[in-house]
Amino acid sequence: MTSTPLVFVDTETTSLHPGHRRPWEIAMIRRHNGATTTCILQIIDVDIADADPHSLNVGRFWERHVRYRDPAKYAGADREPAPLFEFDAAQQVAEFTAGAHFVGVNPAFDADVLERMLRRNRLMPNWDYHLIDVPAMALGMLHAHAEMQLIEDAPELPYRSYELSKLCGVNPPDEDEQHTAYGDARWVERWYDAIVASEPSEVPLPHIGKYLTRQQHQRVVEILSDDNAVRDDTGRIHTWALELHRIFGIKRCLCGKVLTAPSPGCEWHAEVAKKASR
Template identity: 30%
Template sequence: MRPIAFIDTETTHLSAEIGHAWEVAVILRQFEDDSTHTDTEYLWEFSVDLTDADPEALRIGRFHERRQLVTCTTLAAFTGSVPAVLMHRTEAVEAITRLLRGTVLVGSNPGFDDRFLRKLLGPGNAQWHYRPYDIVQLAAAKIGAQAAGPLPWRTHVLSRAVGVEPPAEDVAHTALGDARWARDVYDAATRPEPVEMSWEGRAKHAIGMYTRTAIELEDAQRALRASAAAVERARTLASRWGILRAYGGAATELRRALDGPSTSVNSPAQPATSGTEHYHFADADGDQLHIGIPGVPANSAPAVSFYTPTEPVHIPVERLHEILNAARNLAARARRRPASPPVPADGWHVGRQWHGHELEDRCPCKQAPCGLVIAAEASPECTEHGPGSTKSTRQSHPADTCPVTDPS
């Protein structure tokens, strides 16, 4: 089953073309099987520019009472932990992008949140399912469209109709509070009902079973198509690898020939030609390559002849050297160790986890009062934070803005 993301955003304006999201909450539901799942809560705050802010939108979300960051900076914070974890805006955007990839969005008016999330994350990063689901529609489906009354449906009324009390005044219009409300309404609206032992009840049960089976079949067909595509790609890569290995073996033998072969054998495959010495080589795979250097080439330029069952193919030596040099450079680049990601400059505290510092507590690096590692004093032996580590940094802040002061 696809993971579900119960979402909510608090914004500086009702229009995504003008305002920005300053608070984002996600409750990620991941399924182990049809009856077991886990919910994980995430909450971020972003520093925003209030130049075009709508005072009413700020009042609804209680921006001035609840915000923790100053405005007009590139900072963000993971506020789902205590204390909050300060980070750069791009780190938070990357985290939300990864979290929502492949999920189905559920919320109260999720189209509103969808627009602000697309603006926040940037082009190409809205990688969730294209159809978000509104809890007011789920609740109406539960009690029946006729019982829900005329449009527009009111979320608070239908929430109570499925047994879920809307958030209290001090919780409403907080991103995490509204995301929890969306989750509770979803659970109430999708909770299975006992089957009534009547013709109507049995018919509804049969329709439900048919729908679930059709969805599972469609998912299985999609997975089968993906598997077939993966198999075909593997075959293509295997064929390409075989060709590259053949090219690599041929280049090795050509280089040996140009540098002067240690062993030369007159090739019986071709008749002796005046002014031409034939060489017969076998590469590591057992493939054979016959080459020779004519003493008097037809075009009066040094060339290497590739003998085939039909006519020789002559390639100028200068061009052959260019090909071999390019092959050497390509091989050198392939063998070169990938560069390590940049390590924050002196004066930064870094951590490998999104929140907390459990991993830093176990490593040999020197820790700052906040529990993160002092980047400039990371241990060379540490595989998590050391200078040679290729692992990503998931939280960081400058030492002079560390949320925990040194008790000494």
């Protein structure tokens, strides 16, 4: 648990052009000292004079914006955004993000959009200038896993965020949530947690092994359980495999079975020893 607030953020905008884009939907999930607060906004008076039609269509602006949608066709969402004028939205964003680290998929984009909105309304941003980009974190983690041979290959550039997310075991937003501010902010939160808040292994591992997650530890055990991988042509276990056994605290019976927890032996080994003594 960090003492610094985290804000998982996403914005839907009228354009990608820095001088023209305006946020029309904003979602922020603030996490601090074990408490989580959510803020979802739509800007009632958003300026669409210089909007890019493609950007509007990607976010389903005409279908979802509170001012322009057709009430007879709008199906609603699990969490409806609060409709606010931009001045009021800017004040709420300034308060909600004060002192926080932004976490997002390309959070520099969202931070720029929100900073411009605040300054248009004579406010200044007060979030931490260190932005946390989850895909960059994922790339680093996956390359480290490839180096440790916990996965076969590291992803290559250029990457697609959805594919990168899947490689981390996190499903991207479903079709209804894609390109909605809240759906994407929740995806960012899940993805971040999968990288930095993974459940540690329950197996006591000395040295570097104690930093492995359960999934990583299981992958090490799988490698050490593959006789074709750990034995040479004479049937002896390679020295690197024996060293991994020592480092990770993994026991292996003389029969070849890998034990993932301290044990005086196993039924299989006992049977082998019994037959050998006859």
